[in-house]
Amino acid sequence: MVDPSEIHQLDLVQANRLAQLPLHCLEVEYPNKLNQVIAGPKDLRSPRELHPAFFGCFDWHSAVHGHWSLVSLLRHFPDLENAELIKRKLLSRITEENIFAEVAYFDDEINKSYERAYGWAWVFKLAEELHAWDEPMARELSVNLSPLTNLLVEKLIEFLPKLNYPIRIGEHTNTAFSLSFAWDYAIASGHRELKDAIDERARLFYSMDRNGPLSWEPSGYDFLSPCLEEAALMKRVLDEPEFDAWISTFLPRLGKRDFDLEVGIVSDRSDGKLVHLDGLNFSRAWCLNKIAEGSSKYDHLKPIANKHITYSLPNLVGDKYEGGHWLGSFAIYALNSARGD
Numbered sequence: 001m002v003d004p005s006e007i008h009q010l011d012l013v014q015a016n017r018l019a020q021l022p023l024h025c026l027e028v029e030y031p032n033k034l035n036q037v038i039a040g041p042k043d044l045r046s047p048r049e050l051h052p053a054f055f056g057c058f059d060w061h062s063a064v065h066g067h068w069s070l071v072s073l074l075r076h077f078p079d080l081e082n083a084e085l086i087k088r089k090l091l092s093r094i095t096e097e098n099i100f101a102e103v104a105y106f107d108d109e110i111n112k113s114y115e116r117a118y119g120w121a122w123v124f125k126l127a128e129e130l131h132a133w134d135e136p137m138a139r140e141l142s143v144n145l146s147p148l149t150n151l152l153v154e155k156l157i158e159f160l161p162k163l164n165y166p167i168r169i170g171e172h173t174n175t176a177f178s179l180s181f182a183w184d185y186a187i188a189s190g191h192r193e194l195k196d197a198i199d200e201r202a203r204l205f206y207s208m209d210r211n212g213p214l215s216w217e218p219s220g221y222d223f224l225s226p227c228l229e230e231a232a233l234m235k236r237v238l239d240e241p242e243f244d245a246w247i248s249t250f251l252p253r254l255g256k257r258d259f260d261l262e263v264g265i266v267s268d269r270s271d272g273k274l275v276h277l278d279g280l281n282f283s284r285a286w287c288l289n290k291i292a293e294g295s296s297k298y299d300h301l302k303p304i305a306n307k308h309i310t311y312s313l314p315n316l317v318g319d320k321y322e323g324g325h326w327l328g329s330f331a332i333y334a335l336n337s338a339r340g341d
Contacts, residue, residue, distance in 0.1 A: 008306060008309050008310065008313065008335055008338060009335055009338050009339050010073075010076065010077075010332065010335045010336065010339075012077050012079065012080070014335070015073045015076070015077040015080060016077075016080060016081050016082075017316075018069070018073065018316070018328050018331060018332055019069070019070065019073050019080055019081075019082060019086065021066075021069070021316065021325075021327075021328030022057070022066035022067070022069045022070050022328060022329070023070070023082060023085070023086065023089070025056055025057040025058070025062070025066060025325045026056040026057060026063065026066050026067070026070075026089060026093070027056055028056050028057065028058070028325070029046070029047050029048055029055055029056060030047075031058060032047045032055070032058060032059065033058055033059045034047060034050065034059075034060075035059065035060070035114070035115075036050070036111060036114070037110040037111055039110045050105060051063070051101075051102060051105065052093075052097075052098040052101050052102075053093050053094055053095070053098035053099055053101070053102050054067070054093075054102065057325045057326065058325040058326070060114075060115055060119055061115055061118055061119035061122050061172070062325050062326040062329075064119060064122040064123055064126060065122040065125070065126070065326065065329040066325075066326075066328075066329060067090065067093065067094065067126055068122060068125050068126040068129055068329060069328055069329045069332050070086045070089070070090060071090065071126065071129045071130060071133065071138070071141075072129050072332055072333075072336065073086075073332065074086050074087070074090075074133075075129065075132070075133040075135070075138070076336075076341075087137060090137070090141060091137065091140070091141070094141045094144050094145055095144055096144050098144075099144050099145055099147055099148050100147065102148050103147050103148050103151055106148070106151060106152070106155075107151070112155070116155070116159065117156060117159070117173075117175070117178035117179075117182075118172040118173065118174075118177070118178055120152040120155070120156060120178065120182070121177065121178040121180075121181035121182060122181070123145075123148060123149055123152050124149065124152070124153075124181050124182050124184070124185035125181045125184065125185070126145065127142065127145055127146070127149040127185055127189070128181075128184055128185045128188045128189070130142040130145065131185075131188050131189055132188060149185075153182075153185075153191065153194055156182060156194070156197070157193060157194060157197050160197050160198070160200075160201045161197075161201075163175070163201070165205075166205040166206065168226045168230075169219075169222075169226065170217065170218060170219050170221070170222030170223065170224045170225060170226055170280070171221060171222065171223060171224065171276070174224045174226060174229055175205065176202075176206070176226070176229040176230040176232070176233040177224050177229045177233075177283075179198050179201070179202055179233050180229065180232055180233045180236060182194060182198055183195065183198050183233070183236050183237070184236075186198065198237070199237055202233055202234065202237045203237065206230055206233070206234055206250075207234075207246065209230070209250050210249050210250060211249070211250070211252075212226075212227040212230065212231075212250045212251050213227065214227045214228075214251060214253075214261075218264050218277060218280050220273075220274075221273045221274070221276045221277075222264070222276060222277065222280045223276040223277070223278075223279030223280050223283060223330075224279075224280065224283050225280065225283065225284050225287060227250075227251060228283075228284055228287035228288065228291075229283070229287055230250075231247055231250065231251055231254070231287065231291055232286070232287040232290040232291060234246055234247070234250075235247075235290055235291050235293070236290075240295070244297070247291070254291070254298070254301070255297060255298065257300050259300065259301070259304070260304060261284070261288075261304050261308075263281050263307060263308050263311040263312075264277035264278070264280040264281050264284075264308075264311075265277065266278055266312075266315075269315060275327070278312040278315060278327055278330075279326070279327055279330045281308040281309065281311055281312040282308070282309065282312060282327070282330035282331050282333070282334035283330060283334070284305070284308050285305035285306070285308045285309045285334040285337065285338075286305075286333055286334045286336075286337035288301040288302070288304055288305035288308075289301070289302060289305045289334075289337035289338055289340075290337060292305075293340060302338070305334075305337070305338070306338070308334075309331070309334055309335065309338075312327075312331070313331060316328055316331055
């Protein structure tokens, strides 16, 4: 049983436990949700043929963040029990040849918007993690991944001026979530054009927002909080005085010491949509920790983040594949957020 008063952070024991999830599901080709547009018989190929780098874990984006999970865990915990196996898997998947095939898929006329922008965001997070890892293998993987990363950066910079309105739902297409991960990559890699594009659009989309309807959340299938993802993005984009002024009108109750937020309750973890609410608990946690980062005004949000992690953390390893194929990544990112990563 997880102690609700304990501030959860990743340790080696927890890292070994969570590494089991991507290690297993990266090899699970079926069931698979391809989400592809089919132009003809040539497109009717297996997931492994279509996506030789990222074919497991039920869908493409989950395979990407499964790889991110292994890179993140190995970077922070080089003494993982399965460290050598993880290295072999990463080196066998993120190869120059495999990434070239992924790039070709995204260059196909009928799939140019494939995984926009949620899957793109996880590529940026994977690239950011490799960039931060001071290890020869990480340099090799980063170079191999870079054609896909660079292509998706170009695509996002091209797309953002065309997006007149942000997408505010609590699932994959949420704009604030994707821009947050893209921002983190832009800062880590020094990509000024990407950073400026996100800055301009975030301010246009959100700077005039007032009285965010946090009480309306969550919707039944949310794994992202529209209000908190927006706030976490603006924490990145705005300087401290700007952010304090903005959030005091967007989520005024967030600054009150008695603020609380109930966790998302999961009624059936065998249902692939209802189990989204475990993901919501983890993503709320990382948003709350981001908002609290470096600010004593919002340190009361950290126990609320911890409460959300506490509810969903015991339900990962050994649970249903409906959640197991992706929730480990959300848990790892939430736990990393508790230490400011």
